[in-house]
Amino acid sequence: MSKAIVRVYTDYKSPYAYVAKAPTYQLAETYDVELEWLPYTLRIAEYLGSVEDRSPHYWRKVRYAYMDARRYANKQGLILKGPERIYNGYYSNAGMLYSQRNGFFRRYNDIVFERFWKRELDVDSRQQIADVISSLGGDPGEYVEFAEGPAREEHDRIIDEAESIGVFGVPMFVFDGELFWGGDRLDLLCERLEPLRSTGLPALNPQGNEPPMVHHARALKK
Numbered sequence: 469m470s471k472a473i474v475r476v477y478t479d480y481k482s483p484y485a486y487v488a489k490a491p492t493y494q495l496a497e498t499y500d501v502e503l504e505w506l507p508y509t510l511r512i513a514e515y516l517g518s519v520e521d522r523s524p525h526y527w528r529k530v531r532y533a534y535m536d537a538r539r540y541a542n543k544q545g546l547i548l549k550g551p552e553r554i555y556n557g558y559y560s561n562a563g564m565l566y567s568q569r570n571g572f573f574r575r576y577n578d579i580v581f582e583r584f585w586k587r588e589l590d591v592d593s594r595q596q597i598a599d600v601i602s603s604l605g606g607d608p609g610e611y612v613e614f615a616e617g618p619a620r621e622e623h624d625r626i627i628d629e630a631e632s633i634g635v636f637g638v639p640m641f642v643f644d645g646e647l648f649w650g651g652d653r654l655d656l657l658c659e660r661l662e663p664l665r666s667t668g669l670p671a672l673n674p675q676g677n678e679p680p681m682v683h684h685a686r687a688l689k690k
Contacts (some may be wrong), residue, residue: 472501472664474657475642477508477635480560480591483537483548485639486581488651490544492639493574496553499661501643505573506626507561508638541585548585560584562615563601565622572604577604608678672673675688 486538496503500626526556534550541548560580567576579600583589590596594615598608630640634647641648646655 470502471644472661473504473663474501474645475504475638477506477630477638477641477642479508479510479557479638480564480580480584481543481551481557482510482627482638483534483585484650486548486585487537487540487546488585488639488654489581491651491654493639495657495661498666499658499664500666501661505564505568505577506630507564508627508630508635508640509557509561509623528621535629546582546585549587551584552587555590555592557591558620559594559597559615560589562619562623563597563611565619566601566611566614566621567604567607570606572606575604576600576648 474495478489480486492503495501526684527639534548538548562574563576563580567573580589583600584591589600593614596612597615601611602608633642633645635642639648639650641653643657643660646660648654
């Protein structure tokens with residue numbers, strides 16, 4: 469029998485998606501599910517406004533958000549430096565789709581997240597993403613053709629489909645038609661997945677305490 473699917477909508481420029489990455493991997497280890505990672509490229513200006521139009525209230529929210537995300541990053545030993553500008557991130561998300569087709573998604577996912585949040589990678593640079601692809605054994609030229617061709621249509625289709633079912637931010641988890649937004653909802657998702665728990669692994673605490681995979685991902689969403 470095929471495994472149940474948990475969709476994971478993510479975006480490399482979200483600090484909340486970054487710190488929820490490791491707990492998300494653990495879902496597939498603890499429960500008998502398959503993770504389907506999909507790009508949801510955030511249009512930051514739509515919900516935070518352009519840099520020029522942001523009020524002091526918005527800037528306080530932005531500063532707090534990165535401070536809060538950094539706390540959880542520190543718990544995991546991750547470096548999280550605030551971005552120096554607003555990014556789109558399409559080329560990195562096209563790389564996500566390409567890496568899935570070529571069998572090195574998890575390595576790509578880890579590298580792009582880590583390097584972006586260390587300010588070592590420009591997710592809007594097609595060349596830099598192609599270099600990551602090449603370092604993992606992929607064909608950079610093939611990636612460029614994919615990114616400038618079929619990936620654009622697929623990327624837009626994924627986002628349109630996501631929004632049709634109610635997705636509006638990342639990380640967003642979808643299981644059996646139910647949406648769970650952010651790392652602080654992983655505990656609720658785990659409750660839904662409990663019947664699919666892998667043999668020999670600890671159950672979710674019936675008193676409602678957080679399962680281990682949630683411990684470092686509470687209250688993290690964008």
